[in-house]
Amino acid sequence: MTQDTTAKRNVLVLVAAQAVLGAQMPMIFTIAGLAGQSLAPNACWATLPISLTVIGSMLTATPISAFMQRHGRRAGFVLGALGGAIGAAIGAYGLLTGSFLLFCLGGLFTGIYMSAQGFYRFAAADTASESFRPKAISWVMAGGLLSAILGPQLVKATAEAMVVPFLATYLSVIVLNLLGAFLFLGLSIPKPKAPALGAPQGRSRAELIRTPTIAVAMICATVSYALMNLVMTSSPLAVVGCGFETADAANVVSAHVLAMYAPSFFTGHLIARFGVERVIALGLLILAGSGAVAMAGVALENFYIALILLGLGWNFGFIGATTLLTSAQRPEERGRLQGLNDLILFGGVSVASFSSGGLMNCAGGSVETGWQLVNMAMLPFLVLAGGALIWLWARPREMRG
Numbered sequence: 001m002t003q004d005t006t007a008k009r010n011v012l013v014l015v016a017a018q019a020v021l022g023a024q025m026p027m028i029f030t031i032a033g034l035a036g037q038s039l040a041p042n043a044c045w046a047t048l049p050i051s052l053t054v055i056g057s058m059l060t061a062t063p064i065s066a067f068m069q070r071h072g073r074r075a076g077f078v079l080g081a082l083g084g085a086i087g088a089a090i091g092a093y094g095l096l097t098g099s100f101l102l103f104c105l106g107g108l109f110t111g112i113y114m115s116a117q118g119f120y121r122f123a124a125a126d127t128a129s130e131s132f133r134p135k136a137i138s139w140v141m142a143g144g145l146l147s148a149i150l151g152p153q154l155v156k157a158t159a160e161a162m163v164v165p166f167l168a169t170y171l172s173v174i175v176l177n178l179l180g181a182f183l184f185l186g187l188s189i190p191k192p193k194a195p196a197l198g199a200p201q202g203r204s205r206a207e208l209i210r211t212p213t214i215a216v217a218m219i220c221a222t223v224s225y226a227l228m229n230l231v232m233t234s235s236p237l238a239v240v241g242c243g244f245e246t247a248d249a250a251n252v253v254s255a256h257v258l259a260m261y262a263p264s265f266f267t268g269h270l271i272a273r274f275g276v277e278r279v280i281a282l283g284l285l286i287l288a289g290s291g292a293v294a295m296a297g298v299a300l301e302n303f304y305i306a307l308i309l310l311g312l313g314w315n316f317g318f319i320g321a322t323t324l325l326t327s328a329q330r331p332e333e334r335g336r337l338q339g340l341n342d343l344i345l346f347g348g349v350s351v352a353s354f355s356s357g358g359l360m361n362c363a364g365g366s367v368e369t370g371w372q373l374v375n376m377a378m379l380p381f382l383v384l385a386g387g388a389l390i391w392l393w394a395r396p397r398e399m400r401g
Helices: 001-041 048-071 073-097 100-118 120-128 133-142 144-158 167-186 205-210 213-240 247-260 264-274 276-295 300-327 331-362 367-376 378-394
Strands: none
Touching: 001 048, 001 073, 001 100, 001 120, 001 133, 001 144, 001 167, 001 213, 001 247, 048 073, 048 100, 048 213, 048 331, 073 100, 073 120, 073 167, 100 120, 100 213, 100 331, 120 144, 120 264, 120 300, 120 331, 133 264, 144 167, 144 213, 144 247, 205 331, 213 247, 213 276, 213 300, 213 331, 213 367, 247 276, 247 300, 264 276, 264 300, 276 300, 276 367, 276 378, 331 367, 367 378
């Protein structure tokens, strides 16, 4: 009981951080492609700043995990917020001077925050009992519901507030990071103890990645997150390119992010009742439905429905895969496994993000064709994740690892 009292207090802190600090991610994903399109020497590079944010997350996932293993979650999360503030400051200066290079560099530094935010879900599980763990993870993810409201509203309020478009948006991101860092003063997660001489070291990275449960969890998490990023990155470009307003693009992203996090209030209950594999499978099916709706037309309602389904599918697939991963880890492997997982995860997301701009702007002869190609690209990866999940299901439980 005492354990879950502490865990619930930590969850409240992490929910607040997800809401306040997390608001910068829908803000950046809404405007970075549009700003990049105006600064880039070639339209094919419009989403490069977003891609570099994801690459920054990939490059810093393992170092931040190791830093948290040594200095604790609080120090790691404050470091992430400072990285977000620096990234926004460089991005703002890039906008002010019209430098695409500086704007991209700012995106790379923003990846430090994005990487740290990815560990909120693991931090929620650190002090939770086994029965409370799925709920703790899903409740922290539910904090993104507030960020889905706050972020796009700040975009609408700040996008044209200064002479240089989007400059005020990036300045507001700096403020969010500096204020949000103080939330972690309320976090109470003990620093991991240094392993005693002769203590179990756990499995190596090679052994971990060969463990069936861990391998399938990583595949499903990476596919869910990468496909969500692939489509979301291009959606503002597609909405505006099809004749709608920047405010419409912000509203579509807002609906998407709401759908990403709203189910988190009951995702943990669904996992506890129906099993984690079934919830992941449901997420993959919903992602496929999102692609089908997007390919059916480019009316505004198509964008809304497709992006809402994209958010729902991500929620079930990603939270389910995270729960599956944490069920297979040992305490001494926590930092090693989580860093490895997020390195692979953000590696896949980086490829998806970079591919998104190329498919959208350069692979087709029109905005509509580019948008079709973006959504068609989902299919092989959904087949991969679905096949991996079926393979795990077919194995005897004692051979899953």
